[in-house]
Amino acid sequence: MRYFIRRKNRETGRVWKAFCEEKNGKYILKAGSIISDKELLRCPKMIKEMRNEAKISPERVLLNDIEFDTLNNAAAFVLATNAWGEREWKKEL
Secondary structure (H helix, E strand, O other): OEEEEEEEOOOOOOEEEEEEEEEOOEEEEOOOOEOOOOOOOOOOHHHHHHHHHOOEOOOOEEOOOEEEOOHHHHHHHHHOOOOOHHHHOEEOO
16 A cells, blocks of 8 residues: 655645555655655654654655654654644555
């Protein structure tokens, strides 16, 4: 199963587009995804640490795949805040 997030930042007008695949019960956030450049106060500590360690270009493009146990954590990584993965991720048809 493949999922995507597409969201526009109201302040900057920048668009975040991320792609995720479900494989063997894990969720793989794909390289090439564009993630939020602004961490919100509600961003979980674990997600902040993962974002700090991840390989991300100055344009906020993810340079390598990252594996998550839940869609919630994958969405939180992309959006830099607490997120309900089932609501944020849309299934690709």
